Amino acid sequence: MTKIRKRSNAPIFWGLFGAGGMLSALFVPMMIFITGIAVPLGLLLPANTMSYTKMLAFAQNFIGKGFIFAIISLSLWFAVHRVYHSLHEFGIHAGMGAKLLCYGVAFVSTVISAYLLLGLGF
């Protein structure tokens, strides 16, 4: 008799974790430097680098939109996966509630950013 085994959904979350970890490892340090340090302090980059017109154009561009979406959503899928699996290290037996909370944060943020980016138009 062969049992029909339910397919695990773990590879999806591992995949999102891997993609987010890689993307954030490559780009997040420079992103933080640009948006949080260089532009606010007026270092290195032109003063109007993040002006409303420029950022709107960037967020309306197909590639720009994709980049913003990928950075926000994948970074969060990466982070919540790591936090969820670290609960064990603190002696917390993570159940369904913790899982829903962790992945829920990433899911809701993904939906919000997709909604806003689509709302900004092309």
Next chain:
Amino acid sequence: MSKRKPYVRSMDGWWKKNPYFVEYMIHESTALFVAAYAFILLVGLVRLSQGEPAWNAWLEAMKSPLSVIVHLVLLAGALYHTYSWFKILPITMPPVIVGGKRMSPCALTGSALVVAAAAGLALLGLVWRIAL
């Protein structure tokens, strides 16, 4: 309910006893820095979608000394994430064979870090070109 109270060893601070696990906990915690920055960006996106005054208010908020300090801390966390992510790469990816020989973990981490630096600089260059 059973009245037995079996002894359960406490897990408090178990990782502090071994430098290997201290490093492990630090690199795992970098996820929180990355998440914090993703939330800052998400707020920025919300403000952008609310129009020019809201966006300018966000830009102004990013100029506050507190914000800059927070971003310096986040930058340190994110850089450590990059370093540790690629340090683990040799164990997390299939062996890379170059010229019939398995690439050493050191060479793999090193070249990945070079790629990461190049990706960061390319991003900076691209932003600079768009901004001009």
